[in-house]
Amino acid sequence: AQTVTQSQPEMSVQEAETVTLSCTYDTSESNYYLFWYKQPPSRQMILVIRQEAYKQQNATENRFSVNFQKAAKSFSLKISDSQLGDTAMYFCAFIVRAQGGSEKLVFGKGTKLTVNP
Amino acid sequence: EAGVVQSPRYKIIEKKQPVAFWCNPISGHNTLYWYRQNLGQGPELLIRYENEEAVDDSQLPKDRFSAERLKGVDSTLKIQPAELGDSAVYLCASSSWTGQETQYFGPGTRLLVL
Numbered sequence: 001a002q003t004v005t006q007s008q009p010e011m012s013v014q015e016a017e018t019v020t021l022s023c024t025y026d027t028s029e030s031n032y033y034l035f036w037y038k039q040p041p042s043r044q045m046i047l048v049i050r051q052e053a054y055k056q057q058n059a060t061e062n063r064f065s066v067n068f069q070k071a072a073k074s075f076s077l078k079i080s081d082s083q084l085g086d087t088a089m090y091f092c093a094f095i096v097r098a099q100g101g102s103e104k105l106v107f108g109k110g111t112k113l114t115v116n117p
Numbered sequence: 118e119a120g121v122v123q124s125p126r127y128k129i130i131e132k133k134q135p136v137a138f139w140c141n142p143i144s145g146h147n148t149l150y151w152y153r154q155n156l157g158q159g160p161e162l163l164i165r166y167e168n169e170e171a172v173d174d175s176q177l178p179k180d181r182f183s184a185e186r187l188k189g190v191d192s193t194l195k196i197q198p199a200e201l202g203d204s205a206v207y208l209c210a211s212s213s214w215t216g217q218e219t220q221y222f223g224p225g226t227r228l229l230v231l
Contacts, residue, residue: 034217043224107159109159
């Protein structure tokens with residue numbers, strides 16, 4: 001079975017500081033993609049960052065970066081210089097690349113991040 | 118570029134009533150997904166379309182749920198009759214066959230069944 005585990009239900013950080021959200025996953029496939037999505041109270045699911053499993057280099061997107069450890073099946077998200085607008089639920093997810101198209105995203109249960117002023 | 122559009126944003130109905138949700142994906146996106154998100158959980162796939170074909174509906178409760186994507190563009194998800202346990206947020210997402218494997222989500226429809 002393909003699963004995603006986010007072990008931190010809630011986290012908080014002071015504005016301008018750095019925070020790391022943990023994620024581990026389980027799959028027997030070798031060709032897959034990993035994502036972090038952000039869901040603020042408005043409930044719009046927004047893509048934060050993506051990582052192709054075949055790439056060794058960790059993805060970065062402005063203040064967001066990942067630490068991808070393929071052997072350990074770990075995919076953590078680091079948010080630098082946290083801002084109040086980063087307050088949201090963060091979901092780790094992955095998708096297996098199937099022949100002929102995409103398959104379903106498998107999501108973790110989420111980590112609720114609060115950025116305090 | 119317009120994002121994924123969903124309507125309505127909110128719906129309150131009594132149990133046993135029917136309800137329908139509509140989704141218009143990003144232009145040019147072949148693949149369309151319906152997810153259900155229960156409170157405090159991540160989204161779970163209900164059905165996936167490649168153009169007008171439902172290629173994965175294994176998680177769709179077929180006794181009361183139905184979906185269609187007749188022209189391979191917009192889609193409708195229907196529940197009839199609704200049950201109390203159907204209260205959730207229904208998310209629509211779309212993606213394209215560019216190898217990016219990235220799904221873009223709409224704002225969702227929050228359903229409350231009383």
